[in-house]
Amino acid sequence: MDVLQSFQSSPYLSITAVVVLFATYIVLDNYDFIPSDDVVKNLPTAGRGNWLTGHFRQYYSSDDPDLFSTACYNRLGPIHTISGFFGQKRIVVQDSKALAHMVKNGYDYPKNNIVRGEMGRALGHGLLYVEGDDHKRQRKMLNPAFSQNNVRELAPIFTNLALQLADQLGHLVDQEAKKLDDRIPGLFKRAQQEEGVVLDCYGWFFRVALDAIGIGGFGRNYGAVHDAEQKVPKCFSLWSTNEAEDFSLHSLIYRVLSIILPLSVKRIPFISTERQIIVENVKQELNEDSRNMYDERKAWLTKGGGADDDSKDVLTLLMKGNVEAIGKDKLSDDEVFAQIKTFIFAGHETSSTGLSWTFYLLAQNPRLQTRLREEISKAKAEAGDEQISPEVLATLPFLDAVLRESLRCRPPIPSRSSVAMKDDVIPLAKPVKLSNGRVITELPIKKGQEFCTWHSITNKRQDIWGSDASQFNPDRWLNDPEAGKKGDLKGAALYSQMMTFFGGPRSCIGYRFAITEMKAIIAILIERFQFHDVGVPISARTFIVMRPAVEGENGKLTNQMPLRITRVKTD
Numbered sequence: 001m002d003v004l005q006s007f008q009s010s011p012y013l014s015i016t017a018v019v020v021l022f023a024t025y026i027v028l029d030n031y032d033f034i035p036s037d038d039v040v041k042n043l044p045t046a047g048r049g050n051w052l053t054g055h056f057r058q059y060y061s062s063d064d065p066d067l068f069s070t071a072c073y074n075r076l077g078p079i080h081t082i083s084g085f086f087g088q089k090r091i092v093v094q095d096s097k098a099l100a101h102m103v104k105n106g107y108d109y110p111k112n113n114i115v116r117g118e119m120g121r122a123l124g125h126g127l128l129y130v131e132g133d134d135h136k137r138q139r140k141m142l143n144p145a146f147s148q149n150n151v152r153e154l155a156p157i158f159t160n161l162a163l164q165l166a167d168q169l170g171h172l173v174d175q176e177a178k179k180l181d182d183r184i185p186g187l188f189k190r191a192q193q194e195e196g197v198v199l200d201c202y203g204w205f206f207r208v209a210l211d212a213i214g215i216g217g218f219g220r221n222y223g224a225v226h227d228a229e230q231k232v233p234k235c236f237s238l239w240s241t242n243e244a245e246d247f248s249l250h251s252l253i254y255r256v257l258s259i260i261l262p263l264s265v266k267r268i269p270f271i272s273t274e275r276q277i278i279v280e281n282v283k284q285e286l287n288e289d290s291r292n293m294y295d296e297r298k299a300w301l302t303k304g305g306g307a308d309d310d311s312k313d314v315l316t317l318l319m320k321g322n323v324e325a326i327g328k329d330k331l332s333d334d335e336v337f338a339q340i341k342t343f344i345f346a347g348h349e350t351s352s353t354g355l356s357w358t359f360y361l362l363a364q365n366p367r368l369q370t371r372l373r374e375e376i377s378k379a380k381a382e383a384g385d386e387q388i389s390p391e392v393l394a395t396l397p398f399l400d401a402v403l404r405e406s407l408r409c410r411p412p413i414p415s416r417s418s419v420a421m422k423d424d425v426i427p428l429a430k431p432v433k434l435s436n437g438r439v440i441t442e443l444p445i446k447k448g449q450e451f452c453t454w455h456s457i458t459n460k461r462q463d464i465w466g467s468d469a470s471q472f473n474p475d476r477w478l479n480d481p482e483a484g485k486k487g488d489l490k491g492a493a494l495y496s497q498m499m500t501f502f503g504g505p506r507s508c509i510g511y512r513f514a515i516t517e518m519k520a521i522i523a524i525l526i527e528r529f530q531f532h533d534v535g536v537p538i539s540a541r542t543f544i545v546m547r548p549a550v551e552g553e554n555g556k557l558t559n560q561m562p563l564r565i566t567r568v569k570t571d
Contacts, residue, residue, distance in 0.1 A: 039444055040089055042434035044076035047083070054083030054090075059415075059452075069415075069454040079432045079443065082452070090417075090450045091443075094457055096464070097429035098443065099499075100492035102418070102451070106506040107132050109418040112450055122283045123345055124338030127509065135505070141321055141331055142339065142509060145314040151512040153312040154216045155390030158520040161215070163387070164225045165208045165521065166528050173197050173529070173565055196566035198534055202548050203228075203560060205355040205521070206348065210236060212517050213347030218293050218340060219313040235285040236348075290340040294333075315340060343510070349545045350412040351514050355521060356548050356561040357410035358403065360538060361472045363531040363563050368474065372398055373568065376527050388527075393519050401477035403518060404496055408465075408484075409472050411500040414456040414546045420449045429488055455499035456546075458489075464497065532564040 036042075049055035058068035059082070069092075072080060078094040093099050102109045110116065110131045120129045127138050144150065176197055207224035210233055214222045224233035293315065301319055311317075318339060322331050331339075362369050375398045380388050393399065426443040433439050460469045464486050466476070476483045477496075484497035493499055494507040501508040508514075525531075541549040541557060548561040 037436065039434065039440060040081065040091065040449065042436045042438070043089075043091065043432065044080040044435070045082070045089075046072050046076065046080065048087055049083040052086065054085060054087065056084070066454075066456050066460075069457050073454075073457050077432065078430065079428065084450060088450065090452050091445070093426075093451050093453050094461070095429050096458075096461075096488040098426045099453060099458065100488045100490075101426050102453075103489075103492040103502065103504040103506075106504040107135070108421050108424065109451065110421065110506075112417050112419040115417055122286075123341045125335060126338030126342035128342050128346065129338070137329060138331060138335060138339070139505075139509060140329065141325065142314070142318060144321060145312075145317040146509050146513060148512055150312050150317070151516050152390065154513070155393075155516050155520065157216050158212055158517045159387065159390060159524070161208050161211050161225060162521040162524040165204065166524050168225060169199070169204065169525070169529065169565060170567070172199060173567055194532075194564065196530075196532070196564050198562050198564045200560040201359055201531075201563045201565075202352065202356040205359075205561075206236070206352040207233060208521060209348035209351040209355070209517070212351065213344060216313060216513065216517075217343050217347055218315040219297075219311060220293060232285060232289055235282050286341050286344060290337060290344065293340055294337045298333075314343060347510060347513070351517055353412040353545050353547055354407060354410075354514065355518055357412075357546075358406040358518070358522060359525075359531050359563060360533075360548065360561055361406055361409065362402070362526070363533040365472065366530070366532075368402065369526060369530060372402055372522075372526050375399065376523050388523055390516065390520065393523055394516075396519075396523075397478060398474065399519055399523060401474035403515065403522065404477050404498075405472055405474040407495070407500045408459045408498050409470075410540075410546065411455045411459060411498070412545055413500075414540075414542055415452060415454045416499075416502065418451045418453075420445050420447055420451070422447050453499070455502075458499045464489075528568060530566045530568055532566065534562050534564050536562055 046055060050057065055068070072082065072092065073094055078096075079098065080092050081089045082092055084090045093102060111119070116129055123129065125134075127135065127142065130138060173196055204225075207228055210224045211222055214220045214224075222233050223230060228234060297315055297319055301323065318331075319336060322336060325331070362372070375396055376388060379392050379396055380386075383389065383392050385392070423446050424444075426445060428440070428442055431439050431441050432443070459465075462469045464484060468476075486497075489497050489499075489503075493501075493503040495501045495511060501511040536550055538561065539549045539551070539557060540546050541559060547559040549557040549559050550562060551557055
């Protein structure tokens with residue numbers, strides 16, 4: 001009675017009690033201490049994980065990118081749950097029919113708020129951030145720049161950069177420069193003493209990809225292939241070398257605050273870590289460089305520049321199109337500015353990691369390198385060209401098969417997180433048995449439900465790709481015309497029934513740009529060099545992009561791809 005009177009006499013105490021009770025209920029409910037008939041709570045589950053971070057540490061494991069996801073898929077099936085922050089349940093969707101539904105209705109399942117918040121702060125409200133009508137409007141303005149015809153016009157740029165890269169690597173091979181001996185203590189002495197040179201191929205692919213998006217995207221040559229110490233390349237290189245997911249308490253607090261704080265705030269006392277300061281410096285540099293590019297191009301167009309110019313870079317075509325746009329189709333200055341930052345960031349990271357994993361897989365399969373080299377040499381001889389043309393590259397079946405297979409096995413972006421924007425009923429290809437014994441043939445979900453999908457699992461499902469789905473086998477694309485066409489993803493996935501470039505309205509707009517760029521670099525380097533595995537364990541460190549990583553000093557992982565390179569011996 002005394003307790004009740006105390007609550008009645010003190011409204012503040014009553015409010016506090018209600019808040020505490022509500023918070024306690026939420027926590028108990030999240031961690032499944034309260035029995036429920038809710039479908040999501042009764043889905044097969046991986047358990048609670050860490051009380052704070054759930055299963056995110058396993059999700060981003062650097063030991064094996066597929067270890068946790070494969071174990072969950074094999075044990076729990078294509079629809080199950082893992083834990084997010086504070087025990088919040090995330091539904092893992094690997095069921096092909098459910099995934100096709102979510103992909104085709106992409107605007108109903110956008111990125112979650114934390115991911116979008118970080119992207120918005122770093123890159124502005126560009127194509128990666130906006131949703132719905134704003135996304136449709138921005139994509140409509142950008143589509144001409146990424147059309148098949150325009151990318152074909154950009155192809156000579158990629159060939160020229162690939163030749164420059166080949167010259168740089170050739171010089172190092174001829175000089176037998178041992179660049180990585182002191183950085184990788186685990187590098188076998190045998191590899192150091194053998195012919196050729198061991199180089200960080202990820203670092204070199206990072207540099208050429210930055211130049212490719214600089215020239216092809218914005219008409220700006222960063223010159224990273226020749227000088228990585230310049231301001232922009234050096235800043236990006238420092239970030240990319242150290243970028244990884246961080247689950248420390250400081251990092252979690254910082255991630256929440258970073259969504260709110262202005263871009264000018266780089267350091268938060270007692271909170272910011274060294275990695276976060278590096279990231280903030282990159283954001284600031286990206287912001288300044290993008291603003292300069294935008295202002296220069298706008299001034300040039302205002303003075304009549306471009307009227308008789310046939311420039312095909314993305315920025316020029318976008319700004320020309322925006323001048324001619326009317327009404328709601330027209331983008332604001334801030335929106336155009338955001339596209340520059342978006343494509344600098346997205347345009348070089350995925351290509352550099354895709355190339356790194358492709359050459360890693362080829363280094364483990366010398367026979368495939370030889371076949372690819374023979375195909376390229378034969379095509380050059382038949383065309384009578386000194387350098388293989390972009391038109392010929394596009395027709396080479398084994399080159400296409402190698403790249404498709406690499407992107408299938410090692411998708412640069414291996415997963416996606418999303419959230420439901422409305423209540424929905426998701427169709428299922430296979431029934432799911434709940435923990436309470438009930439069997440469902442469709443999945444009812446509520447607005448706000450979070451999801452994740454592992455592209456690396458979807459790309460390697462045996463029911464779609466066969467019993468050798470986990471193996472790197474480019475011949476599957478040549479021997480089986482129906483490769484990857486089974487299942488319900490047909491019409492949803494953008495690229496060969498794989499989730500590598502996603503699909504639906506949120507598919508990767510720059511996939512033709514990336515494929516054309518990577519084919520040019522692969523063809524020119526393979527023709528001149530042999531790539532060898534050096535026997536060092538290569539981890540896959542994922543934070544948005546799946547970067548290769550090697551254990552360096554003091555057991556610390558560093559993002560790099562060491563391969564031994566020799567010149568191809570000619571008769």
